Amino acid sequence: MNTRFLETLVVLSRLKSFRETAQVLHTTQAAASQRIAALEDELGVFLVDRSHRTLTLTPVGEQVVRQAERMLALERELKRATQPDAPPAGRVRIGVIETVVHTWLTPLIHGLTRRFPAVDPDITVEPARNLREQFRQHKLDLLIQNDPVEEAAGNVELEVTPLSRFPIRWIARPDVWRTQDMLTLEDLERIPVLTYVRTSSPHAHVRALFAGRETEPRICSFPSVQSIVQLVKEGFGVAAIPPIFVQREIEAGDLKLCEGPALPALVVTVTRPRESSPAVAAIGTIIRQVVGSYCKTAGPPWAIDLQAEAGSA
Structure with a gap:
């Protein structure tokens, strides 16, 4: 069974759109549709309900998605187990707010290039609200922004790390x-x-x-x-x-x-799934190092390193 077909089904189940699924997987809409059709032929069942304008999965399709997610997770674990010393590699989709662009994004890219040259960062710069929506739709692997991620509250599958505080x-x-x-x-x-x-x-x-x-x-x-x-x-x-x-x-x-009415500071965090690829984890490590160095150089009150602040508390 082709795991690319399973991956296409999983992404389709989240985005509810062949067009957006094709964009995320860097393929054509026709190719994404053909993968699903091939998977249906192989399993002998319909996975997608094509009788409505809004794309939905059939009940069997929902079951297959859950199994597909397990199989893809096992595939990732297998690759890590058989290649434990392999350097992190692959494309990582990172959403960042403009505040990061004008502060520590450049040092992050330089540090990533030096430490993990096989990791390919794909940067999206948009307002925080747009980035959160893309993260919910699994179009981003890392979310760096300044507002709370509602679905992260009490969610053991997501990891939110406070990075820096910029007074306003x-x-x-x-x-x-x-x-x-x-x-x-x-x-x-x-x-x-x-x-x-x-x-x-x-x-x-x-x-x-x-x-x-x-x-x-x-x-x-x-x-x-x-x-x-x-x-x-x-x-x-x-x-x-x-x-x-x-x-x-x-x-x-x-x-x-x-001097004027007090305003809350802008707090930047990074959010990622706890079960992430080595490439995503590598970027998370570099981010924490770069932010710490940047805030130390800038110094308060311009920028405050929340990791160092938490460590000294």
């Missing part, structure tokens, strides 16, 4: 906020506030400050940190972002940290 502060050009006084909510209602996309937790935290107030603040949402930085450098409003993105501008006096 109010940042403006000195001529936009000239005084040394603390920014009040009344001030922020008169100035455009720049922050992350509407679906992000930083945006929700900013909006929560104004709950119950009569005046609606002008909160400008952007998917790109670089867009926020560029606008605040040009004197447009006040940004609510981690100051590490503009550390040089702050130290040069082109931008300033403004």
